[in-house]
Amino acid sequence: MDTLTPTPPRSLWRQHDFRLLVGGRLISQLGDQLQFLALPLLVVALTGSSTQAGVVLGLQTAAQLVFGLAAGALVDRWNRKATMIWCEIGRGLLTATIPVAAAAGALGMPQLYAVAVLGGALSTLFQAANSSALPNIVGRSDLPAALAAMGVMSNALRIVGASVAGIAYALGRLVPFAFNAVSFLASAAALRAVRAGFQAERATTAAPRALVADIGHGLSWLWRKPVIRTLALLDAGDSLRFGAGYLLIIMLAQGLHANPTQVGVVFTGAGVGALLGSLLAPTLTRRFALGKLSITMLWVEALAFPFYALAPTWWLLLVVAFAESVVSPIYNVALDSYRLAVTPDAVRGRVTSAIDTLTGGAAALGTMASGAAVALIGAPTLTFVLAGWLACLAIVATLSRTVRAATATD
Structure with missing residues (x-):
C-alpha cells in the first residue's frame, strides 16, 4: 500500500x-x-x-x-x-x-x-x-x-x-x-x-527477480506513462543545453573582458535567480497546470538565451543569467512533485534513477561537446545554435497534446 x-x-x-x-x-x-x-x-x-x-x-x-x-x-x-x-x-x-x-x-x-x-x-x-x-x-x-x-x-x-x-x-x-x-x-x-x-510496506510473496529484470520493469512502467516519459525526454534535451551553457557563459564573459571575479558574479546572479524561482515555486505550482509551466519555461529559456551573445557588457550578461534562471526551479518543483506523487513506491527508485541518468547523461554530453563546439564555431554562434535548439523543444512541447493536457492531478 x-x-x-x-x-x-x-x-x-x-x-x-x-x-x-x-x-x-x-x-x-x-x-x-x-x-x-x-x-x-x-x-x-x-x-x-x-x-x-x-x-x-x-x-x-x-x-x-x-x-x-x-x-x-x-x-x-x-x-x-x-x-x-x-x-x-x-x-x-x-x-x-x-x-x-x-x-x-x-x-x-x-x-x-x-x-x-x-x-x-x-x-x-x-x-x-x-x-x-x-x-x-x-x-x-x-x-x-x-x-x-x-x-x-x-x-x-x-x-x-x-x-x-x-x-x-x-x-x-x-x-x-x-x-x-x-x-x-x-x-x-x-x-x-x-x-x-x-x-511503503512491501508484499513478500513474489519471487525475487534478477537485477536486470527489476530495471526493465521500472523502465517499462516509465514508458507506459506518456506525461512522465514525454517530459523526461524534453528535460534531457534541455539538460544538453544546460551542460553546454557553463563553459559557453565563461567564454562569452571573457570575450567581454570580464575578470575571474566578474565571471563568478555572473554565476552568482544565476544562483540568485534560481533562489527566487524556488521561493515562487509553491505558489505558482498550485496556480498553474504542469503542462503550462513546462511550455512557459522552454519558451522563456529559448527567448532569453540569445541575449547571452547580444549582451555588450559583463553585467548585462549577469542580468540575462538571473532572468533565465528564475523559471527552471518553478517547473522542476511542479514536475518532481507530480512524478513522485504518481509513481508507486515500489518502483519509485527505478523511475527516479532512470530519469536522473537520462538527464545527467545529456548534461555530461553537452559539457563534453561544448569545448569543441566553441573552438569550431565560436561562442556567439554556439549561443544562437543552442537558442534554436531550445526553440525546437518549446515548439515540440507546445504541439504535444500530452504536455498541454498535463496537470498535477493526472
Whole structure:
C-alpha cells in the first residue's frame, strides 16, 4: 500500500522528520560544495596537471551514470533509511582517508581516483533512496513545498558556497575534506533520528527477480506513462543545453573582458535567480497546470538565451543569467512533485534513477561537446545554435497534446 493519501496541510517546519532530513542534507551539501572546489585544486597541487583534475571529476560523473539504473533497482529492494545512513557513513570514511593519507605522506592519485569512483557510486545510491523516500516522509500535499524548500537551500548554498569553499581551502588544503567527512557523519546521525518510514510496506510473496529484470520493469512502467516519459525526454534535451551553457557563459564573459571575479558574479546572479524561482515555486505550482509551466519555461529559456551573445557588457550578461534562471526551479518543483506523487513506491527508485541518468547523461554530453563546439564555431554562434535548439523543444512541447493536457492531478 502506498502512503500518498492526502493529509491536512501543516507547516513543514513544524514537522520533526522534515527538519531532520533538511538539516542533515544542508550540512552534507555544504561539505560537498567545499570538496567540489578543493578536490581539483588538490589534484593540481599534487600533479601540476589540470588534465588529471578533470579526470577525477569525470570519474565521479561516470560512476553516477554507469551505476544509476542499478542504484534505483537496489533502493527499491533494500531498506531505504538504512541504505542512506550507510551511504553517508561510507562517504564520510572515504573522504576521511584523504587528510589521513596526506598527514602520513602517502596521498597519491590512485587513492583519489578510488575515492572519486566509490564516492560517486555511493552518492548515486543515496540520491536514489532520498528522492524515493521523500513522499513517504512529508506526504503528497506537502511535496511542492518540501521540494521548493530544498531548492531554496541548495540555491542559497550555491550562492555562498564558492566563497566559503575558498576560505576553507585558504585555511588549509585538507580542511574542506575534513569538514566534509564530519558533515557526512552528521547527516547519518540526522537520518537515524527520523521517525517516519522511508518506504511503503512491501508484499513478500513474489519471487525475487534478477537485477536486470527489476530495471526493465521500472523502465517499462516509465514508458507506459506518456506525461512522465514525454517530459523526461524534453528535460534531457534541455539538460544538453544546460551542460553546454557553463563553459559557453565563461567564454562569452571573457570575450567581454570580464575578470575571474566578474565571471563568478555572473554565476552568482544565476544562483540568485534560481533562489527566487524556488521561493515562487509553491505558489505558482498550485496556480498553474504542469503542462503550462513546462511550455512557459522552454519558451522563456529559448527567448532569453540569445541575449547571452547580444549582451555588450559583463553585467548585462549577469542580468540575462538571473532572468533565465528564475523559471527552471518553478517547473522542476511542479514536475518532481507530480512524478513522485504518481509513481508507486515500489518502483519509485527505478523511475527516479532512470530519469536522473537520462538527464545527467545529456548534461555530461553537452559539457563534453561544448569545448569543441566553441573552438569550431565560436561562442556567439554556439549561443544562437543552442537558442534554436531550445526553440525546437518549446515548439515540440507546445504541439504535444500530452504536455498541454498535463496537470498535477493526472
